Amino acid sequence: xxxxQTAPVPRRNLELLLVLLALCVGGAAFYLVxxxxxxxxxTDFYVQMGILAAxxxxxxxxxxxxAKYADPVILPITIALNSLxxxxxxxxxxxxxTSQSARQLLWTAIAIVIASVVLWAIKDHRLLRRFTYIALxxxxxxxxxxxxxxxGVTINGARIWIRMGMFSLQPGELAKITLSxxxxxxxxxxRDLILMAGRKFGPLQLPRLRDMAxxxxxxxxxxxxxxxxxxxxxxxxxxGLFIVMIYVATARISWVLIGALMVVAxxxxxxxxxxxxTRRLDVWLNAFDPAIYQAKGGSMQIVxxxxxxxxxxxxxxxxxxxxxxxxxxxxxxxxIASFGEEIGLxxxxxxxxxxxxLVSRGLRAALGSADTFGKLLAAGLSFTLGLQCIVIIGGxxxxxxxxxxxxxFMAAGGSSLLANWIIIALLLLISHxxxxxxxxxxxxTDEFASASTALTSSTKAVTKK
Amino acid sequence: MNHxxxxxxxxxxxxxxxxxxxxxxxxxFDAKPLSENALNKRELYREFDLPRxxxxxxxxxxxxxxxxxxxxFEFQRVYHDAKTYAHLTGYYxxxxxxxxxxxxxxxxxxxxxxxxxxxxxxxMFTGTRSExxxxxxxxxxxxxxxxxxAIPDDLKATIIVTxxxxxxxxxxxxxxxxxxxxxxxxxxxxxxxxxxxxxxxDGLSPYRNPAISNPVTPGSSFKILSTVAALESGKFDMETxxxxxxxxxxPHSTAKMNNFNEGICARDTRARLEFIFAQSCNxxxxxxxxxxxxxxxxxxxxxxxxxxxxxxxxxxVPSEFPxxxxxxxxxxxxxxxxxxxxxxxxxxxxxxxxxANDGVIMKPNxxxxxxxxxxxxxxxxxxxxxxxxxTPEVAEQLTELMEGxxxxxxxxxxxxxxxxxRAKTGTSQRPSENGVRMVNSWMTGxxxxxxxxxxxxxxxxxxxxxxxxxxxxALMKTMLEAVFNK
Numbered sequence: 001x002x003x004x005q006t007a008p009v010p011r012r013n014l015e016l017l018l019v020l021l022a023l024c025v026g027g028a029a030f031y032l033v034x035x036x037x038x039x040x041x042x043t044d045f046y047v048q049m050g051i052l053a054a055x056x057x058x059x060x061x062x063x064x065x066x067a068k069y070a071d072p073v074i075l076p077i078t079i080a081l082n083s084l085x086x087x088x089x090x091x092x093x094x095x096x097x098t099s100q101s102a103r104q105l106l107w108t109a110i111a112i113v114i115a116s117v118v119l120w121a122i123k124d125h126r127l128l129r130r131f132t133y134i135a136l137x138x139x140x141x142x143x144x145x146x147x148x149x150x151x152g153v154t155i156n157g158a159r160i161w162i163r164m165g166m167f168s169l170q171p172g173e174l175a176k177i178t179l180s181x182x183x184x185x186x187x188x189x190x191r192d193l194i195l196m197a198g199r200k201f202g203p204l205q206l207p208r209l210r211d212m213a214x215x216x217x218x219x220x221x222x223x224x225x226x227x228x229x230x231x232x233x234x235x236x237x238x239x240g241l242f243i244v245m246i247y248v249a250t251a252r253i254s255w256v257l258i259g260a261l262m263v264v265a266x267x268x269x270x271x272x273x274x275x276x277x278t279r280r281l282d283v284w285l286n287a288f289d290p291a292i293y294q295a296k297g298g299s300m301q302i303v304x305x306x307x308x309x310x311x312x313x314x315x316x317x318x319x320x321x322x323x324x325x326x327x328x329x330x331x332x333x334x335x336i337a338s339f340g341e342e343i344g345l346x347x348x349x350x351x352x353x354x355x356x357x358l359v360s361r362g363l364r365a366a367l368g369s370a371d372t373f374g375k376l377l378a379a380g381l382s383f384t385l386g387l388q389c390i391v392i393i394g395g396x397x398x399x400x401x402x403x404x405x406x407x408x409f410m411a412a413g414g415s416s417l418l419a420n421w422i423i424i425a426l427l428l429l430i431s432h433x434x435x436x437x438x439x440x441x442x443x444x445t446d447e448f449a450s451a452s453t454a455l456t457s458s459t460k461a462v463t464k465k
Numbered sequence: 466m467n468h469x470x471x472x473x474x475x476x477x478x479x480x481x482x483x484x485x486x487x488x489x490x491x492x493x494f495d496a497k498p499l500s501e502n503a504l505n506k507r508e509l510y511r512e513f514d515l516p517r518x519x520x521x522x523x524x525x526x527x528x529x530x531x532x533x534x535x536x537x538f539e540f541q542r543v544y545h546d547a548k549t550y551a552h553l554t555g556y557y558x559x560x561x562x563x564x565x566x567x568x569x570x571x572x573x574x575x576x577x578x579x580x581x582x583x584x585x586x587x588x589m590f591t592g593t594r595s596e597x598x599x600x601x602x603x604x605x606x607x608x609x610x611x612x613x614x615a616i617p618d619d620l621k622a623t624i625i626v627t628x629x630x631x632x633x634x635x636x637x638x639x640x641x642x643x644x645x646x647x648x649x650x651x652x653x654x655x656x657x658x659x660x661x662x663x664x665x666x667d668g669l670s671p672y673r674n675p676a677i678s679n680p681v682t683p684g685s686s687f688k689i690l691s692t693v694a695a696l697e698s699g700k701f702d703m704e705t706x707x708x709x710x711x712x713x714x715x716p717h718s719t720a721k722m723n724n725f726n727e728g729i730c731a732r733d734t735r736a737r738l739e740f741i742f743a744q745s746c747n748x749x750x751x752x753x754x755x756x757x758x759x760x761x762x763x764x765x766x767x768x769x770x771x772x773x774x775x776x777x778x779x780x781x782v783p784s785e786f787p788x789x790x791x792x793x794x795x796x797x798x799x800x801x802x803x804x805x806x807x808x809x810x811x812x813x814x815x816x817x818x819x820x821a822n823d824g825v826i827m828k829p830n831x832x833x834x835x836x837x838x839x840x841x842x843x844x845x846x847x848x849x850x851x852x853x854x855x856t857p858e859v860a861e862q863l864t865e866l867m868e869g870x871x872x873x874x875x876x877x878x879x880x881x882x883x884x885x886x887r888a889k890t891g892t893s894q895r896p897s898e899n900g901v902r903m904v905n906s907w908m909t910g911x912x913x914x915x916x917x918x919x920x921x922x923x924x925x926x927x928x929x930x931x932x933x934x935x936x937x938x939a940l941m942k943t944m945l946e947a948v949f950n951k
Contacts, residue, residue, distance in 0.1 A: 244473055251469040293504050307507055309491045310499035323510060345492040349485055356481045363474045367467050379470050386477040390484055397487035 008437040011072040012064050018076035019060055023053050026083020032319040033091040048090070048105055052083055055112040062116050066123055067432035071365060074431065077358045078409060078424050082108055082417075084351065085410030087319070088331060088338050095325035100412050107414035111421035118425040125429045129373045132185025136214070139178040140221060142171040146229060158231040158404065170415035172234050173406075176384050177422055179241060184376035186214060187249035191372065195250055230276055233391060233403030239263065240387045241380055248379045249372075284401035301328045302395075302402050305337035309348075309397075316344025332411040333404055336396045352393070355408070359386040362427045368434030378430040381423045506559070513538040513559060513651075518574040518597030518838075520554055520566060523606040526599075528554045528567065528645075535651055542567075542649040548642040549613040552674040553604070553779075553831070556645040560656035564672060566600075566831070569778040573598045573835050573844075598843060601833040603633035611947040613638035615940050620932075621668040622925040623676045623810045624940060626948070629818040629911060629920045631848040632827030634777065636944075637811075639675040641666055668926070677781040680807035681926060685745045685875075686891030686907040687802030689816045689863060692742060693855045694765040695753045696862055703862055706735040707749040715751075715794035722797060724748050725892075743869025745890060747801050754800035755793060762796065763788040768854045770815045770826065771808070775851070777829050784812040802893055813891075813909040814922035819854035820863045820887070821917035826851040864914055876908055878938030881945045886912040888941070892934065895927055906933030908941050912949070919948050 027049045034045055056079045063070050086108065090101035122128065128135075145162050146152035153161045153168065161168045187194070193211045219242050223235055243259035246252075270277040279297070286292050287299035287306075294300070304327040312322060324330045324338035331338070340348045362382025369375045388405050395402035406416035491499065499505065517540065519526040527550045530540040542557045544550065555565025563571060572578035576597040605626075612624040618640060626636040647659040648671065663671055673679060695701040711731050712721040724730035730746035741749050754762060766786040767773065775781040785807040791799060798804035811829060819826045828851040835844035855863075867887035870876035875890040888910025895903035909922040923940045925933045 248466055248469045248473060251466060288502065288504065290504065303504060306491055306499055307502070307505045309488070310496040310505075311507055313492055313496050323507065323514070326507070326510060340488060340492055345488055348488055348492075352481060352485055352488070356478060359477055359481075360474060363470055363477075366470050372466070375466055375470065379473060383473060383477065386481070390477070390480045393484040394480075394487065397484060397491055399483065399487045 008069055008435055010064075010068045012060070012068065015063070015072035015075055016060055018072065019056050019079055022076040022080035023049070023056060023083065025080050026052065026087060029084050029087035029319055030090060033087050033094070035320070044090070048086065048101070049083075051105060051109065052079075052086070055109055059112060059116055059119075062119050063428065063432075066119050067428055069432045069436035070428040071361050071431035071435070074358065074361050074424060074428055077354050077361075078421070081351070081354055081358075081409035084339075085335065085407075085412075088324075088335055088342075088410065089412050091320055091342075092325050092331040092338065094320075095323075100331055103414070104412050104417070107417045110414070111418040114418060115421040115425035118422055119429065122426075122429060125374055125377060125426060125433060126371060128181050128377070128426075129185045129188070132182055132189070135178040135181040135185065139175045139182060142175040142178060143221065145171045159229045160231045160234065167414065170413070172229075172231065173415040173419035174422075176234075176237060176241065177381070177419060177426070179238065180245070180377055180380035180384065183242065183245040184373050184380055187245060187376055188372035191249050227270075227274075231404070232277065232280065232401075233405035236263075236391055236403065237384065237387055237405065241384055244383045245376055245380045248366075249376060280401045280403070284398065287398060301334065302398060304328070305334045305396055306398065308337050309340035312341035312344045314345050316340075316342050316347055319343060332406065332413055333392070333402070334396060335407050335411050336393050339410075351410075352389075355386070355389045359383075359389075361431070365427055365431035365434055369430055370434060370438075374430045374433060378427060381426055385420065385423060509559060510538070512575055513540065515575065516540060516596045517542065517557065518570075518576070518599040520570070520574075521599055521601040521833075521836075522550070522604045522609070524601070525606070527602075528557075537651045541651065544645040544649070546610070547645045549610055549638065550604075551642045551645050551671075552639050552676065553602070553637060554645060556648040556671070558649050558656050559651065560653035561648050561660050561671075565674060565779055566602075569776070569780075570600050570832075573600055576838075596838040598838065599836045601836060602831050603628075603635065603833045604637070604831065605635040608636040608944070608947055609638055612636045612940075612944060613640070613642070615943045616640045617936065620925055620936065621675070621927055622923070622936070622940070624924075624944060625676055625810055625814045625922045626944060627814055627818055627829055627920045628827075629821035629917050630827065632818070632829050632851065633833075633848075634829055634831050635919065637674075637676045637831075641669040643669060643671060674779060675926075676810045677777065677779060678809065679926075680782055680784050680809050680812070681905050681924075682804075682806060682893035683802040683808040683813055684891030684893030684905060684907055685747075685802055686813050686816070686889050686909050687800070687806060687808065688742065688745065688750065688891075689820065689867070689889050689909070690765055690769055691750055691753060691762075691800045692738065692866060693769075693859055693863060694757045694762050695738070696859045697765065697855060698757045698761060700756050701738065701753065703738055703865070706733075706737050707741065708752060709734055709736040709741060709746050710748050713748045713751050715797060716755075716792075718794055720794070722747055722751055722801075738866060739869055742866040742889070743872075743874030745870070745875050750800040751797045754797045759788050759791070759796060762800070765855070768852055769819060770812055770852065770854075773852070775829070777811075777831050779831070781811055781829075782809060784808040802891055810922050810924040813907060813924070814920055815851070816854075817888075817909045817911045817920040817922060820860050820867065821911035821920050822860075823857040824853060824855040824860040826854050867910060868914070871910070875934075876910070876938065876941070878935065879908060879910075879941035879945065881942055881949070884912050884945050884949050885914040886910055886941075886945055887914050890934075890937070892930065898927075901929045903927050904930050904933050906930075906937040908937045910941070912945060921945070921948075 030045055030049060059075060086101055086104055089104050093099055093101050146159050151162045152159055153163050155161050160170050160172050162171060190211055197208050197211060243256060246255045271281050283292055283299045287303050292298045293303055308324055308327050319342050322341040324341045327334045327337055339351060359382050362378055366375045366378035369378055385408055388408055391403060392405040392407050394400040406413050408420045517530040519529040527546060528544050531543045532539060533541040544554060553566055555567045557563050557567040574597040608626055616622045623639040627634050643663045648656055650656050712723040714721055724746050730744045733740060763786060771784045771786040773783055787805045795804050799806040815826050828849040830846060832846050834842050837843045864887055867889055870890055871880055871886050871888050876888040888908055891907030893905045895905060897903060906925040906928060911917045911920040921941060921944050923937045925937055
């Protein structure tokens with residue numbers, strides 16, 4: 001863990017500049033959307049952009065106070081993506097006469113406020129290590145919530161929602177954070193045991209079962225619940241998170257190979273035995289078959305998305321000038337197709353580059369982090385973000401079967417927005433801790449570590465009973 | 466650990482690049498095939514979001530695109546007097562496709578016609594929306610309305626009024642009809658259901674304009690052509706009487722051709738063409754068909770339009786005169802408009818047009834002019850000759866002969882005082898229904914004789930003889946009164 005440390009510079013002014021740039025991009029998109037779709041009611045534009053700007057600058061100021069050395073690129077990218085998403089949702093609203101964008105803006109506000117609270121309350125990510133097993137428990141609760149009668153609701157065949165008053169929430173979105181915390185905490189404590197103990201089996205080093213037990217339980221639980229809830233996208237996401245975090249912890253490629261084998265085996269079994277998975281595969285492979293196109297829950301959505309993107313071509317129809325609203329779920333699952341149609345290949349490639357950059361900055365924070373927990377957590381969270389993008393974009397482009405994952409920060413949907421903003425807050429904190437000047441006195445790593453070890457072992461004892 | 470994190474980064478980057486590749490493939494390399502995919506309705510959707518040109522009659526729209534906020538498309542196609550014009554306009558529907566003039570005039574109405582290239586270019590640069598051109602029809606709104614309303618609702622009938630000097634179609638109305646607005650609704654399920662309901666109506670197909678797409682036996686109205694063939698052959702003339710037996714055996718057959726038993730043909734066993742034509746006697750045409758010969762007969766039919774391609778601009782189904790496979794008896798039957806001799810109402814109208822216009826048929830046409838969105842006239846079709854059906858002399862003789870039915874023969878019930886109307890009737894046999902002999906009733910003619918203004922054809926299908934005969938006469942009379950303000 002030797003890192004070349006550059007001289008610590010806060011770089012908050014750069015961030016401010018980039019945040020303003022991001023707001024300009026989002027504002028321009030928002031304005032274009034309105035101006036080319038008949039008469040614009042400009043109040044909409046000013047109110048929404050005003051709120052977004054105020055929220056963004058609040059986070060920026062909070063960073064100046066609590067995480068001065070945080071990565072200066074993460075926040076601007078997030079704001080750019082979030083405001084582009086808002087613009088597109090608003091655009092679909094104008095075409096369909098819905099009012100999803102107001103809701104999305106409200107959720108953005110909630111998400112940013114909660115992310116700010118996270119920034120303020122946690123300050124140092126190592127604090128989270130104390131909650132390793134609480135995070136596991138929380139994950140279990142979050143994943144099980146939708147199965148509770150009355151509370152849980154089934155939408156589009158997946159029982160992953162709970163309804164609270166007028167809001168519906170997808171608790172599974174938050175579970176990816178709690179699971180990351182658990183995996184990071186557990187692996188950072190038991191990494192050595194997993195690495196050293198156990199039997200060698202050919203080229204593979206198998207860990208002792210009891211070292212792996214909590215991990216396996218966590219994994220089985222999440223996968224099991226997701227099979228019951230019929231949410232393929234999240235199952236892939238959790239499984240990927242699990243594999244990658246073990247890989248990062250152990251640096252053993254064998255884990256990835258085992259994981260890949262399990263995905264293939266699981267995929268074949270699911271494809272053969274589970275109706276909705278078979279259907280997904282059929283829709284994917286034979287999307288252009290007219291019978292499948294016309295079938296209920298058939299390939300109409302993805303094929304219309306492809307037609308839309310083909311319509312957009314290299315340069316796009318221009319914001320507000322295409323007809324992305326012809327595609328079902330144009331403002332959520334298919335939002336990338338909507339962008340592809342209206343800002344063309346060039347625009348959508350820019351969005352993907354933003355995602356790549358965001359994920360890269362997250363992984364950079366992981367590299368720079370001085371503690372194992374921080375490394376694992378940052379890597380896990382960044383990977384979650386990246387994998388989500390890839391699974392949904394791959395789905396929309398028919399590279400893989402389409403699953404209902406949210407496109408981070410852009411797709412309409414509050415839970416995902418909230419969860420992803422919390423991830424951003426955590427990444428900012430970790431990057432702050434990895435980049436800030438190391439003053440000898442403030443090296444609480446060991447204290448923290450020992451404290452949390454005590455905590456984890458006691459919790460472990462409890463869980464063993 | 467850092468090594469592993471870097472590898473995770475590499476893996477994610479590779480996956481992102483693959484996604485970019487997928488997007489490039491769809492949006493660039495595969496974009497054209499995708500946009501041409503049969504399932505891709507975006508081109509059509511775009512059309513539905515554009516203001517489509519109107520179809521006009523007397524300067525007023527009978528089909529127009531009206532802005533709508535139904536959330537699906539920006540415009541709704543609306544038809545005025547929908548049933549009156551249904552068989553002309555057809556409909557413009559996402560679910561049911563586009564038919565009749567809406568389909569034939571599509572390039573103009575959408576503005577994609579090459580005549581509108583300049584308008585499209587300027588729309589592109591000025592940022593305005595390109596609009597389609599409007600098409601004014603030759604139809605006379607009042608005549609069309611009169612014709613449609615005159616037809617009794619329970620009959621399958623068609624009325625055509627044309628100007629024989631120009632070929633302009635002034636009225637073309639048929640019943641049963643349907644409300645085109647029901648098929649243009651945006652809800653695809655609703656539109657499909659309405660199409661089903663309409664298609665279940667007896668004698669009604671939203672895909673066929675009865676005036677031009679339903680060839681049926683023309684019966685004695687075909688004798689206009691047979692008489693032309695007789696006179697052109699030089700072997701018959703106006704003066705020399707022809708044998709007119711009550712019945713005659715078909716060649717090599719015991720079956721007989723009879724004269725119409727309710728007429729007065731039986732009065733003379735030899736008669737001049739004038740009497741034969743006025744009373745619509747059949748038996749002389751056995752001799753005529755044999756004397757004229759197959760080739761000359763076929764040639765006459767073709768000159769009148771049989772077997773010819775014609776678009777008005779709706780495509781007219783060619784009428785049939787299958788002489789090649791006919792024996793002598795069948796030729797004789799075809800000479801009186803039976804057997805496989807099949808004519809559309811428009812074909813029989815063209816027969817009247819030919820006689821009215823000195824033997825020359827002007828091409829029947831519905832397009833008055835095409836008007837660009839800026840009111841510039843971009844197309845103003847001039848009258849075109851369709852064919853020379855016969856000589857002016859023979860046409861003159863036919864004009865003379867066609868007075869008989871109106872004055873003293875089968876078309877007396879259409880007579881309007883003060884209008885010199887010339888016509889020929891027809892009654893072709895149809896299978897009996899419930900013991901009642903069914904017929905197709907025809908009357909086709911023109912007026913006034915000295916300077917023909919209109920050629921009018923009435924056709925009633927699958928009707929009992931009396932209703933058919935009486936209604937055909939009454940409809941013709943109504944139309945003559947309407948045309949000449951009597």
